[in-house]
Amino acid sequence: MKTEQKVTLASEAYKGYSLPTVLAALQLPRSTWYYHKSNGMSYTEKYNHLREPLEMIARDHPGYGYRRTTPELWEIYGFHVNHKVVQRLLREWDLLLIRGTKRPKPSGIRQAITAAGDRVNLIAEKEAIEPFRVAYTDFTELIYADGRKKAYLTPILDHSSKLILGWAVGERAVTALALQAWKQATQTLDKRGVCLKGMIIHHDQDPVFTSYAWTSRLLLEDHVRVSYALNGARDNPEMESFFSRFKTENRSLLLDAQSLNELITLVAERMGYYNGERRHSTIGNRAPLVYIETLQL
Numbered sequence: 001m002k003t004e005q006k007v008t009l010a011s012e013a014y015k016g017y018s019l020p021t022v023l024a025a026l027q028l029p030r031s032t033w034y035y036h037k038s039n040g041m042s043y044t045e046k047y048n049h050l051r052e053p054l055e056m057i058a059r060d061h062p063g064y065g066y067r068r069t070t071p072e073l074w075e076i077y078g079f080h081v082n083h084k085v086v087q088r089l090l091r092e093w094d095l096l097l098i099r100g101t102k103r104p105k106p107s108g109i110r111q112a113i114t115a116a117g118d119r120v121n122l123i124a125e126k127e128a129i130e131p132f133r134v135a136y137t138d139f140t141e142l143i144y145a146d147g148r149k150k151a152y153l154t155p156i157l158d159h160s161s162k163l164i165l166g167w168a169v170g171e172r173a174v175t176a177l178a179l180q181a182w183k184q185a186t187q188t189l190d191k192r193g194v195c196l197k198g199m200i201i202h203h204d205q206d207p208v209f210t211s212y213a214w215t216s217r218l219l220l221e222d223h224v225r226v227s228y229a230l231n232g233a234r235d236n237p238e239m240e241s242f243f244s245r246f247k248t249e250n251r252s253l254l255l256d257a258q259s260l261n262e263l264i265t266l267v268a269e270r271m272g273y274y275n276g277e278r279r280h281s282t283i284g285n286r287a288p289l290v291y292i293e294t295l296q297l
Contacts, residue, residue, distance in 0.1 A: 044092050047085065051093060053077040054086070058095045066090055109210050113228055121235060122200050122227035123159075131295060132194045134159040136239040137181065137203050139173040140247070142267075144257040151263055154178050155271075156185040156201070157242055161295075162280045163288035164271050165189060169264045175208045179217060186222065192292075202227040204236060246270070 023029070044051075050073070057064060057072050064072065066087040074080045090096055106114070113120050123134055136157045143150050154177055155167040166184030170177040182201075189196060201218060203209045205228050218224040229235030247254070250270050257263040276289045283291040 044089070047081075047089055050079055050081070050089060053079065054089060054093070054095055058090075107210065107212070109212065109215055113205065113210065118230060120228040121202075121230050122225060123202050124235075129159050131160040131292070132158055132189060132192070132199065134200045134202065135165060135185070136236055137178065137201060137209075138233075138236060138239045138243075139178075139206070139208070140243040142169070142247070142254055142263065144254045144263045145259070146255055149260075151260060152177065153246075153267060154181045155239075155242065156181050157239060158288075159238060160283075161288050161292050162283055163188075163292060164275055167267065167271055169260075169267050171260065173206075173208065175211050175213045178208050178214060182217065197223040198225060200225045200227050202229070202236060203239075204229040204232050246274070 053073060053076075054069065057069050057076075061068070061072065066083055069090070070081070070083040070086045073086065118124070123129075126134070136159065137154060139152050139154050141150050142153050151169055151171055152173040153167065153169050154173070156165040157163075158165055165188045166181045166186070168177050168180035168184070170180075186196065201224055203226075208214060209226070209228070215226060218226055233240050250266075253266055253270070254263070257266050275287065277287050279285045279287060280291075286294075
C-alpha cells in the first residue's frame with residue numbers, strides 16, 4: 001500500500017480511534033503522517049482553526065498562560081492539542097499582547113452618559129414637538145453595484161416636518177461623515193432663519209456620537225443638545241422607519257449605481273424627491289417642503 005493511501009485510511013480511521021493506534025496498525029510513522037497532513041502549509045496555517053478559540057480564551061481569561069489555556073481549549077472548545085503547540089501559537093499570533101492589554105478607561109463623555117442613566121434620552125417624555133426642535137440621525141448600510149459594494153448613509157431627519165435637513169454618503173460610518181451631514185443640516189436651518197440653540201439631536205450611543213469631535217461641535221459650537229437612545233434602534237423609531245422606506249423604495253436604483261459617485265448622485269436625487277414630492281401621511285399627505293410652507297415659523 002502506498003504512503004498516500006495509508007494517510008487517507010488514517011484520516012478516516014482517526015475519527016473513531018486514537019491516532020497512535022491508527023498509525024501503528026498501518027505502520028505509518030508519525031512524522032510521515034504530519035508531513036502529509038500539513039501538505040507544506042506553514043505552522044499557523046496548519047492550526048488556523050485554533051485562532052478564534054485561542055483569541056476568545058485570551059480575552060475572557062487574560063491571566064491564563066499556555067498551561068491553563070491548553071485544558072480550556074480542550075474542555076470548552078473540544079480541541080485537544082499539545083501545550084507546546086498552544087505556547088507557540090500564542091507567540092506566533094501575538095495573543096500574549098491581548099492578555100496584557102487592559103480595557104481603555106471610558107471617556108469623559110461615556111462616563112457622563114452612564115452617570116445620567118435614563119435622563120440621556122431627552123425626547124422620551126416629549127409629546128408636542130415643534131418643527132426644527134428635534135431631529136434624528138444614525139447610520140445605515142447601502143448595498144449597491146449589483147450587491148458587490150456597500151456604503152453608508154447618515155441623514156438628519158426633522159421630527160415634525162419629516163424634512164431631511166442634511167445627509168452624507170461615504171465608504172465608512174465615521175465621525176467625519178456624520179459631521180458632513182450635520183454641516184449640511186445647519187446650512188439648511190440657517191437659510192430658514194432657524195436658531196440652533198436648544199435644538200435636540202437624538203441618536204444611539206455609537207462611538208461616533210459619543211466622540212469628542214461630534215459632541216464638542218454640537219454642544220460647544222452650535223449649542224445643540226444631544227440625546228441618546230437607551231435601547232439602540234428601538235429608541236430611535238423615526239430614523240429606523242425612514243431607513244426602511246428609503247431602502248425598500250429605492251432598492252433597484254441603489255443596485256444599479258456602479259460607483260460611489262453614482263450612488264451619491266442617486267441619493268441626492270432621491271432626497272430631493274423625498275423632501276419635495278413624496279407625500280407623508282403624518283403631515284397631511286403632503287411633501288415636507290410643501291408642509292413647511294404652511295407653517296408660521
